[in-house]
Amino acid sequence: MTTYKSGLEYAKHLDQNDTLAHFRSQFHIPKDKNGNDLIYFCGNSLGLQPKNTKSYIDQELDDWARLGVEGHTEGKNPWLHYHEFLTETMADIVGAKNKEVVVMNSLTANLHFMMVSFYQPTPKRYKILIEADAFPSDKYAVESQLRHHGYDDKEGLILWKARKGEELANYEDLEHILNEHGNEIALVMIGGVNYYTGQFFDLKRITNLGHQHGCMVGFDCAHGAGNVNLDLHNSGADFAVWCTYKYLNSGPGSLSGAFVHERHANNKDLNRFTGWWSHNKQTRFRMRDEFDQLPGAEGWQLSNPPILSMAAIRASLDVVKEAGFNNMLEKSKELTNYFEFLINGLNNSDIKIITPSHPKERGCQLSIQVKNADRSLHDKLTQAGVITDWREPDVIRCAPVPLYNSFQDVYNMVEKLKNIL
Template sequence: MEFQNTLSYAQNLDSKDSLHKYRDQFYYPKVNGKEVIYFTGNSLGLQPKNSKEYVDEVMRDWAELAVEGHFYADKPWWDYHERLVEPLAKIVGAKTEEVSVMNTLTVNLHLLMVSFYRPTHKRFKILCEEKAFPSDQYMLQSQVRFHGLNPQDTIVEVKKRDGEHSWRTEDIIAKIEEIGDELALLLIGGVNYYNGQVFDMKAITAAGKANGAFVGWDLAHAAGNIELKLHDWEVDFAAWCSYKYMNSGPGNASGIFVHQRYLDRKDIPRFEGWWGTKKETRFLMKPEFDPMANADAWQLSNAPILSVAPYLASLQLFEEVGMKALLEKQKLITAYLEFILKKVDDQVASTFEIITPKERGCQLSVFLHGEGKSLFDYLMKNGVITDWREPNVIRLAPAPFYCSFEDMFRFGEILKAGILSK
């Protein structure tokens, strides 16, 4: 497609966009009285307007029914989370029984590590990417220390090649083969938070499994952003947060995936709680744990309904639209943003380097050579909500639900003005 850097062209793209009407389903912050151009859905998605209705329903049931809301609310609380499973399974490419909703992301990774990091004297090492998201680094280090091991001897990081901004799949697979039968677990972020790279999860999972290791994925920046086929790729486990591309609200409930091969088994080590025991006998208060036959067996406590309600609200929009349509727009709008960046780069003295490879979702990480944080500050003051990462990178995530092609054009004009105003 031959793009054009004009307002009329961007507006024409919007007129042909079947998702454009969904912009009206979200609230936008305002700067100087105008709705912002919002590029930080990779940190916190905008609020869907229907989320208040779902939360208000829970508050009303609590007021009118109190404890009886667990069973007699319109959406009974005791199985509320089950309503999220089918739409989530479509988003992450899973069977419904492989998905559950509980806790928050790092909590869930810790709980899943109980089941899938079982070091032995020979097989004990963990493979992750260099400079993984800090929470993942802390989680892995503390898990290793919990088992009486030294993180420096146990955690192996796959590095990027000198002078390159992204990882090569062949280097990851080579590192798996190099570690050999010492590798107990591979855990990588499916989309790297810093450079926006989408890892070849299918190939890497296959290599890890062939080597005899468990394979898990942190999908914080992947769920709701890229195509996932967790069941077909034979991933052992995964977890994700809901508040980025899935717009559930700050810090809200996380989702987990556990492959079918590990379900309905009593020999899987895990930390257990009463919400993971079979619902048919849960309220008999038996002393023995009898696990649910699905991923709910990893649940500990009853779901935080006020957290889960806005998640369900957002997933209703995903059900309406479907991942296919979101992915089609994601590819087009990200390509148009890249075009705009290159056009602005041609018009000004600065040099932009897009460090996100072609394997990407809807994030472009841009190295602003010759520019400082003052440019970021200018963007923010002029209604472009973006994200700064040291040493000199802005992350731009044009989420397809609520970003428009006109936003991309307007961003280019503001960016150019910010550079020329120095």
Template sequence: MTAYQPTPDFAASLDAQDPLRSFRDQFHLPPGPDGQPSSYLCGNSLGLQPKTARAAVEREFAAWEERGVEGHFHGTSPWMHYHEFLTKASARLVGARPVEVVVMNNLTTNLHLLLISFYRPTLTRYKVLMEGGAFPSDQYALESQVRLHGLAPEEAIVELLPRPGEYTLRTADIEARIAELGDSLATVIIGGVNYYTGQAFDMAAITKAGHAVGALVGFDLAHAAGNLALHLHDWDVDFACWCTYKYLNSGPGGTSGIYVHERFANRPDLPRLAGWWGHDPADRFQMKKGFRPMAGAAGWQLSNAQIFPMAIHRAALAVVEEAGGMAALRRKSEQLTAYLEFLLRRLQLPATTLEIITPADPAARGAQLSVLVHRNGRALFDYLAGQGIIADWREPNVIRLAPVPLYNSFRDVQRAGAAIEKWAAQAE
């Protein structure tokens, strides 16, 4: 590729060469202060609305209106089987086999359900390893889970912290800590991408290291699903969960997905919290005592499908599939993020003013750069908003910029870089 340039014309030339440029038109772009589409760099917090979402929900409203309860069994998409309509696309999304995934519930609910099954401490193997500074829901979930087993969080939970003076974790240090904990380690649960720094972890290496000491290994993929090319089955990951409202554009508070490796597909003895919808469908409606789980991840379901959120998710997944799946999205994502990095680094601002804390290695990050602003960070965030650039503010002083390949353009990224350059010049 030609050497990057910071100009609008150069960004427009990149957009003209972009094979995914037409997908931007499939989303509703919020207007900026001038009434023109904003540069929406906040898809790592809430993705934009696909234009097909409203019609997808309206179809289910019509089915409810016309059929009532019979909508469960009749029509083009009977609700009885609705989660199955999402399975194949979800499996492709995370690199799994269809039996290993199901869409259900919300993210933290699913994390708790999985930890009930995959955090089973004993007197000697009771520690759980997570990254320090994980998203609060993960921290709260693990604290409550260890307490359910009568353990103290400060004794059972081990947090991984970067080396002094560094912002992100080294894979070698994670592997070494796992080896050090050895047969005291019950479970590893790490975010596939850290929400604050944007670091993408080497999930294959972490899984291998965890298994080497006899631990189970899982990931919270809230910031990884729809962002990274995932290969959960080939990486031999035991379990994972993800939300769908960030990079998967499935609406605020949207539904969630889980992955459970097929080695657990037929393990009715595995402890779990049971619900009617996870029971063997062959005799589900006989209403008998005695839970017999469905094979695979579907056996972790509790209640029948959330049709309206799932309808939005189905529409959003179809856009991902139409774009060529994660391989195509990841190619553009790496280019967008690299261009954003170029625009920020060319400013040559001192680290005491503005510092990128996301790894420079494209393999160690997703569609996000976290910018640590040491002085007047909130002022910069507000300035960007006034210029029609929507970013994300995280306390105490980080601005997250996330160019998403489905709807962000290189011109969006160039606008952000130019605005930060202008702000820096004014702040001097």
């Protein structure tokens, strides 16, 4: 493990030896009113725009203007198959086979579509287990699924809670819940990386536990995709969903990804919502044929792809492919370890990092809890040129991401925090 040093010169030294440092120039960095780069640590909420995004979208606008409907087949990047241009790199990022991955819809919509297939309650097995501090949208979604199937959304929801006085969920407690209630639980649905604490859950361990008790298991990997090594195929999870606008830099509200394990690829008996884009590609345009299910994750599509949003995703994925996702993970680990070293070096008893300290149990996000702080601390950081994310009651979420953040960014942020405190 690297032994870090304090001081600005050491941060500059780390940047000089960073093989990914030049990728920062491929992104638009927000600036203050004087034209200076802001320190942007909010990629866990919205990633920055790659400079190539405009040209990728312009290409599709030009083809639309030039070709009209013929752009579906005659465009430089034919729209008919556009989602397929994203599959290989996306599958590599989430650790899946190509046939297990598709980009479609928005995040919570995909979560519902997956639950249509993988939440199949019975009178004796109908409950859903989630982590207690799941992202609100996940909680709202599973509660609505319970109500949709005629169950009480409080009685049917089982929460995996952190122990009193602790922030992180404990696997022994999850085992206890499943040993006690496993025969009542139809679905285990966990956020792959918890949005608040930054805890990266052991997907394989959770999947094995769920499957041992006959539960379906899925993950919302919104804070994991592009941030950690999800290894979805080997995790054995039945499904997963994620967004692309955080660590995958595809633009606000952009499309979602979905994973369906290959063991379900050819199961046409799985309940699901369908549309013409999940129909056999060879006969899709005969229009009057009976529905013929596509195999694999593509078989969960409904509509033809929204090209302009997918163009933005493709632009970002091409940057990721050039950088190499494993290289990004390695730099991310060093950035965050260095960040942790500097925060701990403040020796301030009012500061506590609630994110796990082990690099394998987190991504790039550090959640910094500041005793007796309120949002005014976050506001002062913003005024000092640091863009972070405040979460009530007392946590600042900071995410130095490897493609556009530097070690000097980390050093400068901690110096500004020290001065404010």
